[in-house]
Amino acid sequence: xRPHPRRSRAAVPALVLLVLAALLAGCSxxxxxxxxxxxxxxxxxxxxxxxxxxxxxxxxxxRLVAGQLDSLDPQRSSLPAVWNLMRLYTRTLVTYxxxxxxxxxxxxxxxxxxGTTPDGGRTWTFTLRPGATFETGRPITSRDVKYGIERSxxxxxxxxxxxxxxxxxxxxxxxxxxxxDESPDRLGLSxxxxxxxxxxxFTLSRADPDFPFVLALPSASPVxxxxxxxxxxxxxxISSGPxxxxxxxxxxxxxxxxxxxxAADSDPVRTALxxxxxxxxxxxxLDRDQALLAGSADADLSGSGVQEATVARFGADDGLAGRxxxxxxxxxxxxxxPTTVAPMDVPDCRAAVAAVVDRSGVQEAxxxxxxxxxxxxxxxxxxxxxxxxxxPAADPDAARQALAxxxxxxxxxxxxxxxxxxxxLAVAQALVDQFAAVGIVVTVVPLPAATYYTAGIGxxxxxxxxxxxxxxxxYSRDLPTPxxxxxxxxxxxxxxxxxxxxxxxxxxxxxxxxxxxAAVGAGDVAAWAAVADTALATHAxxxxxxxxxxxxxxxxxxxxxxxxxxxxxxxxxxxxxDG
Numbered sequence: 001x002r003p004h005p006r007r008s009r010a011a012v013p014a015l016v017l018l019v020l021a022a023l024l025a026g027c028s029x030x031x032x033x034x035x036x037x038x039x040x041x042x043x044x045x046x047x048x049x050x051x052x053x054x055x056x057x058x059x060x061x062x063r064l065v066a067g068q069l070d071s072l073d074p075q076r077s078s079l080p081a082v083w084n085l086m087r088l089y090t091r092t093l094v095t096y097x098x099x100x101x102x103x104x105x106x107x108x109x110x111x112x113x114x115g116t117t118p119d120g121g122r123t124w125t126f127t128l129r130p131g132a133t134f135e136t137g138r139p140i141t142s143r144d145v146k147y148g149i150e151r152s153x154x155x156x157x158x159x160x161x162x163x164x165x166x167x168x169x170x171x172x173x174x175x176x177x178x179x180x181d182e183s184p185d186r187l188g189l190s191x192x193x194x195x196x197x198x199x200x201x202f203t204l205s206r207a208d209p210d211f212p213f214v215l216a217l218p219s220a221s222p223v224x225x226x227x228x229x230x231x232x233x234x235x236x237x238i239s240s241g242p243x244x245x246x247x248x249x250x251x252x253x254x255x256x257x258x259x260x261x262x263a264a265d266s267d268p269v270r271t272a273l274x275x276x277x278x279x280x281x282x283x284x285x286l287d288r289d290q291a292l293l294a295g296s297a298d299a300d301l302s303g304s305g306v307q308e309a310t311v312a313r314f315g316a317d318d319g320l321a322g323r324x325x326x327x328x329x330x331x332x333x334x335x336x337x338p339t340t341v342a343p344m345d346v347p348d349c350r351a352a353v354a355a356v357v358d359r360s361g362v363q364e365a366x367x368x369x370x371x372x373x374x375x376x377x378x379x380x381x382x383x384x385x386x387x388x389x390x391x392p393a394a395d396p397d398a399a400r401q402a403l404a405x406x407x408x409x410x411x412x413x414x415x416x417x418x419x420x421x422x423x424x425l426a427v428a429q430a431l432v433d434q435f436a437a438v439g440i441v442v443t444v445v446p447l448p449a450a451t452y453y454t455a456g457i458g459x460x461x462x463x464x465x466x467x468x469x470x471x472x473x474x475y476s477r478d479l480p481t482p483x484x485x486x487x488x489x490x491x492x493x494x495x496x497x498x499x500x501x502x503x504x505x506x507x508x509x510x511x512x513x514x515x516x517x518a519a520v521g522a523g524d525v526a527a528w529a530a531v532a533d534t535a536l537a538t539h540a541x542x543x544x545x546x547x548x549x550x551x552x553x554x555x556x557x558x559x560x561x562x563x564x565x566x567x568x569x570x571x572x573x574x575x576x577x578d579g
Contacts, residue, residue, distance in 0.1 A: 039295075039319060039555040047325045047569065049101040052553055052560030055273075057577040062274040063554070064571065065288045066281045066301040072245065072254070073234030074218035075151045076160045080478075081301040083218050084566040087270065088256055088277060089239040090221035093126045093145060093200075094212050095269055096565055098573045104382060104480040104564045106212055109269055110140065110222070110240075114212055120523075121207040126215075128198040131266030134224055135239040135259045142200040144222035146192045152219050153177035153189065157230050162478055164214045171205045179230060209523055213479040242272035254279040273559070273575035289552070293320075298554035298576055303329070303567035305549025308368065314550070325551045325562050328373060330380040330485075331476040333362070333427065335542040336504035340460075341469045343414070348406035350539035353470070355402055356438050357431065358394035362544045365430040369423040372545035378489065378532040381546060382564055383482055385525030387532050399438045411439020416470035417457055420446035427544070428472055442470065454499040460506055461497070471504045474547070480565050482528035483519070490535040491516045505540035512538065 040053040064085070071077045074090045087095070095109040106114055111126040132140045151158055152165055154177025166173070169191045175181075181188060193201040204211060214220065227238045237245060242262040247255035256277040264272065279301070283291070289310040291297035300306075306324075314321040335357070343349040359374040366372045379386035403409055418428045425446060432442045445466070447456040457463055457471050477484040488494045492508035495501055515534040519527035535541065549567060553560045556576045563570040 039323075040553070040557060042322045042553065042560070044321050045325050046322070047100070047551070047553065047560040047562045048327060051100055052323075053558045055558040055575055055578070056271070057558070057575060058273050058275070059577040060274050060556075060575070061276045061278055062571070062574055062576050063291075063296065063298045064277065064279045064301050065283050065291050065297040065299075066279060067283060067285075067288070067304075069281050070160055071234045072237055072248065073158070074161075074221045074237065075148065075223070076158050076234060077218065078160055078162060080566040081303050081568065084301055084303075084563060084568050084571055085254075085279065086218040086221070087241070087570070087572040088243040089237065089241045089245060089259070090218045091132065091140075091240040091267070092218065092221050093128075093215045095216050096563065098269055098561055098563075098570050100561050103561065103570065106216055107269060109267075110145070115215075119207070121204070121209040121211060123201065123203050124211055125199065125201040128200070129266060130198075131263045132240065133261045133263065133266075134222075134227075135244045135261050136224070136227070137261045138224065139197075140222050140240055141197040142194040143197070144224055145200055145220070146188060146194050147178060147225050147228075148221050148223035149192065149219070150175075150178045150181075150188050151223060151228070154179050154230075156180075161219045162214075162217055164217070164478075165220070168204045168206070168208060168211065168214065169202065178225070178228075207520070209520075210479060210481045210483050213481055213484070217478065242267065242270050243277055250282070253281055270572040271559070271575070273573075273577065277571070292552045292554050295555040298557045299560075299569045299571070299574065300552070301568055301571070303549070305370075305567070306552050308370065310552065311371070311550050320552070323553045323555075325553070325560075326371075326548060327551070327562060327564065327567065328381040329476070329547045329549055329567050330382050330480070330564075331474050331547045332375055332378075332380060333372070333424075333472070333474055333544045333547065334378075335431065335544060336471040336473055337540050337542070338463050338468060338471060338504070338506045339508070339538075339540055340464055340506045341467055343406065343408060343412050344469045344540075346406045347539060348402045349408060349412070352399045352402035352406060352408075352438070353435070353440065354539045354542045355395045355399035356434055356440070357542055357544070358434050359391070359544055360393075361430045361434060362427050365426040366423060366545065369426070371548040371550065373548055375543045375546045378486065378536055378541060378543055379482070379529070380476070380485060382480065383485065383525075385529060386482075387529045387536075394434065396438055403438065403440075411435075411441065413441045413443070414469040415467050416442050416444045416472060417447055417463070417466060417468040418444055418472040419449040419452040419456070421449050424472055424474075431472075457504055458499045458501050459497070460495060460501055463504070463506065473504050475502070475504075482525060482531075486528060486531050486535070487516060489541070490531065507535065507538060507540040509535075509538050509540075 042052045093111040094106045097107045115124045115126045191203045239259045243256035244259040246257045285307045288300045289306045337344040337350045377387045428444045488502040495503045515531045558575040561570045
């Protein structure tokens with residue numbers, strides 16, 4: 001197959017400019033009840049366990065809106081919104097299913113199956129299916145997959161993407177990536193073997209049953225070495241999917257056109273219904289909502305849902321309510337109580353804090369800025385098989401008994417770290433008022449939001465030096481598995497001295513670590529639920545609420561399926577043409 005010519009960045013077809021102009025008009029104003037755009041019918045939450053307006057019709061332009069995007073380089077992006085977009089132009093060995101209600105489950109993509117492991121997850125082997133090519137027409141080989149993963153190790157050149165593979169494939173940091181590869185014949189990372197063009201075997205530093213989920217990240221997508229432009233690759237990434245990026249402009253957006261080298265019979269996941277995809281980036285939440293309401297956008301990539309002002313319209317407009325899908329995001333707001341900071345080094349003092357918390361008050365504090373649902377377990381709702389959520393009410397009497405047991409019957413002073421964000425500071429104030437009722441006097445220290453989870457509370461030394469006995473955090477993980485959620489949060493062996501520590505309570509409990517080991521060995525959800533219960537019993541973490549969002553489908557959107565890992569509609573199967 002001959003490679004198709006890659007379009008110049010400056011050469012944007014006139015038709016594309018017209019589409020973008022219409023999108024811009026919808027983002028800047030217009031009548032939300034624009035009758036010129038026929039509205040596809042639907043029912044509330046129809047995209048969660050079903051398909052909104054099923055259709056196999058091809059054609060048209062899928063119009064997407066988004067906030068700021070970090071990078072179009074698959075090895076450099078850390079935003080789920082971009083990962084969703086990348087389903088159009090990157091493929092991986094395995095990927096998330098497009099089946100409604102199962103979108104957090106993996107299915108084969110470039111590979112024939114979900115991988116085989118003979119030793120409980122230490123060694124993984126995949127075999128590539130035939131027929132997959134890059135947009136240049138060259139067949140994709142196992143070496144291309146290996147090279148794409150190796151790019152993540154070039155941290156001096158590329159940064160920003162997930163780093164799971166660094167620890168799993170090179171824990172001693174001996175490999176510096178392909179740009180500094182000095183191995184004989186440039187064989188690359190020794191823990192990835194490619195004995196032939198269709199076979200790839202990974203040897204991990206430790207057994208990891210979740211490794212296929214790591215391989216579903218775009219950072220594990222193939223990259224042809226001959227087209228790699230290092231730090232500039234994101235300006236013109238080579239497509240392995242049904243669309244290729246043909247224009248990137250900060251004003252007019254991103255344009256993707258059909259990749260004629262893509263073969264539908266080699267791709268069991270993507271339907272590639274639209275002729276073209278246009279993404280308008282850098283829009284505020286209100287601008288994105290306006291575009292959806294006006295009919296000039298079909299879906300919002302951001303994953304943050306619509307704004308409260310838009311949600312308020314749902315009750316008065318049955319049509320809008322029928323186009324909405326409400327889902328929990330997997331992001332849990334929690335209060336961590338660092339066990340190295342007095343008096344939180346005493347379990348009964350932590351128990352007092354946990355007993356006085358009124359989660360309803362936290363919900364009320366968030367009412368003006370977003371939706372939430374109360375949570376009293378260390379487990380996101382999107383993961384099946386978790387502990388039952390008792391949703392306890394505040395118990396001031398139990399709190400006073402715990403204060404007496406910890407030697408502080410009249411309460412104690414404590415400092416709380418919180419990101420300097422209005423919604424989180426509102427939660428902090430609600431908690432301050434609750435704790436005051438039993439004599440726990442809290443001083444809130446707002447920290448810069450941009451560095452809160454790195455220099456602020458991501459460093460154990462920063463927590464200890466700051467004397468933060470309470471830490472407010474939003475916690476979520478990239479992979480939809482219990483291990484990915486719990487291990488970084490509660491396992492003492494995951495505490496790191498750098499700026500990426502997620503065990504904000506600095507919990508080092510032998511019982512919790514033993515429960516983690518048992519869960520890894522058992523390999524079932526029930527064992528991980530036991531980890532969550534064991535960790536919660538230490539009172540080092542107080543879950544508060546889980547964030548919820550309302551997604552709004554555009555007026556023309558067909559095949560609207562909620563992609564749970566990305567909190568948005570799956571762009572890989574979306575369409576806009578009427579059958």
